[in-house]
Amino acid sequence: MSLVVASQTERHRVGYALETKKAATFIQQSLIDYANDHGIDLIQIDPTKPLLQQGPFRCIIHKLYTQQWINHLNQFSSQNPATIVIDPMERVNRIHNRVSMLEAVTKLQIPLQNATVEVPKQVVLNESKDFNEEEEEVGLSLKFPVIAKPLVANGTATCHELSLVFDIEGLRELSFPVVLQEFVNHGGVVFKIYVAGNQVDCVKRKSLTDIPEEKLKTLNGSVPFSQISSLRNEEGGGGGGEVGVEMPPESLVTELAKGLRTELGLNLFNVDVIRDGNNPTRYLVIDINYFPGYAKLTSYETFITNFLLDVVHSNAA
Numbered sequence: 654m655s656l657v658v659a660s661q662t663e664r665h666r667v668g669y670a671l672e673t674k675k676a677a678t679f680i681q682q683s684l685i686d687y688a689n690d691h692g693i694d695l696i697q698i699d700p701t702k703p704l705l706q707q708g709p710f711r712c713i714i715h716k717l718y719t720q721q722w723i724n725h726l727n728q729f730s731s732q733n734p735a736t737i738v739i740d741p742m743e744r745v746n747r748i749h750n751r752v753s754m755l756e757a758v759t760k761l762q763i764p765l766q767n768a769t770v771e772v773p774k775q776v777v778l779n780e781s782k783d784f785n786e787e788e789e790e791v792g793l794s795l796k797f798p799v800i801a802k803p804l805v806a807n808g809t810a811t812c813h814e815l816s817l818v819f820d821i822e823g824l825r826e827l828s829f830p831v832v833l834q835e836f837v838n839h840g841g842v843v844f845k846i847y848v849a850g851n852q853v854d855c856v857k858r859k860s861l862t863d864i865p866e867e868k869l870k871t872l873n874g875s876v877p878f879s880q881i882s883s884l885r886n887e888e889g890g891g892g893g894g895e896v897g898v899e900m901p902p903e904s905l906v907t908e909l910a911k912g913l914r915t916e917l918g919l920n921l922f923n924v925d926v927i928r929d930g931n932n933p934t935r936y937l938v939i940d941i942n943y944f945p946g947y948a949k950l951t952s953y954e955t956f957i958t959n960f961l962l963d964v965v966h967s968n969a970a
């Protein structure tokens with residue numbers, strides 16, 4: 654009965670601007686129906702047309718980076734300041750760079766008992782730099798193996814093309830600019846903390862397998878990877894070993910989510926966290942992603958709708 658009341662009373666128009674593929678995975682009928690039952694109408698936005706013709710909107714969610722879309726959104730926002738934009742583009746941009754994304758973690762001061770949250774040591778290599786200098790720099794501050802990650806992480810396919818690098822020789826094969834991040838043995842499990850405003854959920858997934866010291870002596874150059882599940886066993890990709898692995902403490906998950914949400918000024922993101930295999934109280938944030946694949950969460954319809962209800966009922970303008 655309450656559902657009928659909701660649909661007959663206040664309705665909230667939430668516009669979404671997403672690539673076709675993203676809309677297909679995220680805007681499932683089950684989400685449309687659940688949101689609709691709770692007073693939220695999800696409206697597809699055509700990013701090629703002015704938004705003024707498509708409103709009004711109580712809120713807009715988006716993951717699109719074309720200049721045309723940015724112009725339309727800016728124009729609409731300036732004329733409709735009461736529409737809540739989730740999230741402002743300049744804040745999203747901060748996590749499109751693998752250095753500035755992790756800087757946010759180092760600024761956190763979260764109250765944790767018996768645990769630390771850090772980031773792995775990392776350096777940036779720029780194409781323009783002299784390679785010998787860089788060898789020295791890497792030799793001084795990082796220990797192999799390292800993971801080479803494109804500096805820019807803005808949703809293109811190439812920004813997910815990573816490599817495990819075992820020695821200086823392996824650096825020569827990389828595309829620049831690139832971030833070199835120390836590989837940390839972590840038992841082949843990555844924890845993914847999904848955040849949508851106050852909604853937080855943590856799941857575990859398989860990750861690269863540990864590289865024992867003795868194995869390292871036999872490895873050289875670099876091994877590219879982009880989808881861990883497609884790696885051969887000896888290179889990585891856990892074989893379902895994440896089943897039965899203990900989750901991080903709930904307080905760590907909620908405090909990290911809350912702290913990053915405030916520090917980044919973002920609502921929709923996930924955080925990849927690993928636990929040091931040699932120190933079970935040491936957690937490391939390795940990646941932060943804007944507007945990730947929420948549909949993979951069980952009950953994502955409730956997760957997202959609760960978030961949108963918080964937004965539309967907030968006083969934020």
Ligand SMILES: Nc1ncnc2c1ncn2[C@@H]1O[C@H](COP(=O)(O)OP(=O)(O)OP(=O)(O)O)[C@@H](O)[C@H]1O
Nearest residue numbers: 773800813834835836837843860861925939940942
């Ligand atoms: N420093 C590290 N130590 C150990 N393993 C790591 C490290 N960094 C990344 N990995 C492994 O590589 C995977 C991919 O790295 P990362 O998450 O940074 O890439 P991505 O392309 O941004 O991923 P996503 O698809 O989540 O955006 C991680 O999920 C983890 O399994």
Ligand SMILES: O=P(O)(O)O[C@H]1[C@H](OP(=O)(O)O)[C@@H](OP(=O)(O)O)[C@@H](O)[C@@H](O)[C@@H]1OP(=O)(O)O
Nearest residue numbers: 675678806807808809923942943944945946947
């Ligand atoms: O496609 P999927 O559902 O796997 O979602 C992935 C998402 O791709 P999509 O936005 O194109 O959907 C990625 O976005 P970009 O970095 O490429 O922008 C990134 O956020 C991944 O971390 C997500 O995987 P998850 O972390 O949730 O496992």
Ligand SMILES: [Mg+2]
Nearest residue numbers: 925939940941
């Ligand atoms: Mg990741």
Ligand SMILES: [Mg+2]
Nearest residue numbers: 806940941942
């Ligand atoms: Mg990422």
